Amino acid sequence: MTEREWIRRAQGGDAEAFGALVRLHQNGVYGFCLRMTGRREDALDLTSEAFLRAYRSLAGFDVTQPFRPWLLRIAANLCRDHLQARQKRPTPVEDAVLADLPDSDPPPPGQVLAAHDRAAVRQAVAELPEPYRTTVTLHYFNQLSYQEISEALNIPVGTVGTHLYRAKRLLRKRLVEQEVAT
Amino acid sequence: MNGKGCWDDMTLDFFRMGLLEAAEAEAVRSHVQGCPTCQARLGALDLEDLRLEAALALTREEADVLMAADLPDRLAAQVSGGRRGAWGLASGLVGLGLAAAAGLQGAVLPWLQGLPLGGWMSAGHWAPQLTSRLFRWARSLLWSPPESQLDILVPLLAAGLVIILLNLWQRRRGLSPFHH
Ligand SMILES: [Zn+2]
Numbered sequence: 454m455t456e457r458e459w460i461r462r463a464q465g466g467d468a469e470a471f472g473a474l475v476r477l478h479q480n481g482v483y484g485f486c487l488r489m490t491g492r493r494e495d496a497l498d499l500t501s502e503a504f505l506r507a508y509r510s511l512a513g514f515d516v517t518q519p520f521r522p523w524l525l526r527i528a529a530n531l532c533r534d535h536l537q538a539r540q541k542r543p544t545p546v547e548d549a550v551l552a553d554l555p556d557s558d559p560p561p562p563g564q565v566l567a568a569h570d571r572a573a574v575r576q577a578v579a580e581l582p583e584p585y586r587t588t589v590t591l592h593y594f595n596q597l598s599y600q601e602i603s604e605a606l607n608i609p610v611g612t613v614g615t616h617l618y619r620a621k622r623l624l625r626k627r628l629v630e631q632e633v634a635t
Numbered sequence: 636m637n638g639k640g641c642w643d644d645m646t647l648d649f650f651r652m653g654l655l656e657a658a659e660a661e662a663v664r665s666h667v668q669g670c671p672t673c674q675a676r677l678g679a680l681d682l683e684d685l686r687l688e689a690a691l692a693l694t695r696e697e698a699d700v701l702m703a704a705d706l707p708d709r710l711a712a713q714v715s716g717g718r719r720g721a722w723g724l725a726s727g728l729v730g731l732g733l734a735a736a737a738g739l740q741g742a743v744l745p746w747l748q749g750l751p752l753g754g755w756m757s758a759g760h761w762a763p764q765l766t767s768r769l770f771r772w773a774r775s776l777l778w779s780p781p782e783s784q785l786d787i788l789v790p791l792l793a794a795g796l797v798i799i800l801l802n803l804w805q806r807r808r809g810l811s812p813f814h815h
Binding site for chain 1: 644645648649652653654683684686687688689690691692693697698700701704706707708709710711712713714715
């Protein structure tokens with residue numbers, strides 16, 4: 454059975470078909486939530502909530518559209534709300550503020566991530582400002598295209614590129630600082 | 636662009652991502668073809684992407700945690716429970732409505748009074764009686780005159796409310812599988 458058929462059946466209230474969709478996408482949604490929050494319990498809760506929200510909104514989903522970016526959009530919104538509540542910072546960080554982050558002579562592209570182990574890279578990603586972390590995770594973990602990220606997050610595709618470029622600059626910088634500190 | 640005509644990091648990264656306008660992309664492409672430095676820079680960026688992907692991939696241990704949570708079955712059970720809850724709520728409301736109608740029609744009390752309670756233990760005796768009583772009750776619902784029977788109506792309404800509240804409680808309790 455294809456994903457589209459599972460979706461159609463779940464739209465009709467078929468719980469088994471919904472379970473099949475969860476099985477198909479749980480790694481992607483859970484991994485996304487885990488990389489966003491850095492906590493397994495939070496990631497499991499958010500993954501469940503994302504799927505339940507998707508089920509409740511499924512009637513309005515157009516089956517001719519790709520399902521994965523739609524589902525990840527729900528997860529991204531949940532993670533953003535969760536992180537904001539956790540940081541007790543009610544307003545999201547604006548792009549303008551992020552653009553002004555200190556950016557003095559970062560290491561050259563491609564030269565830094567090579568020297569670090571996966572845990573250090575994951576930690577550095579987890580410390581990125583929220584919009585950059587979302588874009589990086591959707592692209593490098595969920596393998597969404599720039600266009601799909603643009604649609605999922607409702608931002609222009611050029612902004613996706615800018616987020617990725619700036620995120621990588623921050624990552625290189627952070628990892629070099631860590632190396633100096635240790 | 637620097638003295639050698641090399642493009643800045645951002646332009647090079649956007650070129651790699653395919654996010655440049657056609658004319659600019661062509662200019663970068665023709666430069667990179669003849670510039671070993673920029674070819675190396677592009678290669679380093681590609682390698683960096685691969686390392687990021689590898690670093691972010693789920694580890695075996697993380698995947699095991701997810702498998703142990705058994706989300707597909709738990710969530711499927713939860714949504715089917717939600718549907719059963721909705722049906723229960725609907726049937727509770729229907730029962731409440733029927734109880735109100737029956738009480739208002741004054742059909743319930745006469746029916747209960749007429750039951751052969753002395754013969755409860757012998758099914759052969761009360762089963763046919765109950766059947767004919769049900770038939771007459773249904774018939775009487777149609778044309779018996781309205782009569783105040785609050786002592787029957789109130790307990791029936793309360794029972795209907797209890798059914799509805801129990802359903803609501805069950806639905807609320809089932810919101811998240813990780814909050815016991
Ligand atoms: Zn060059």
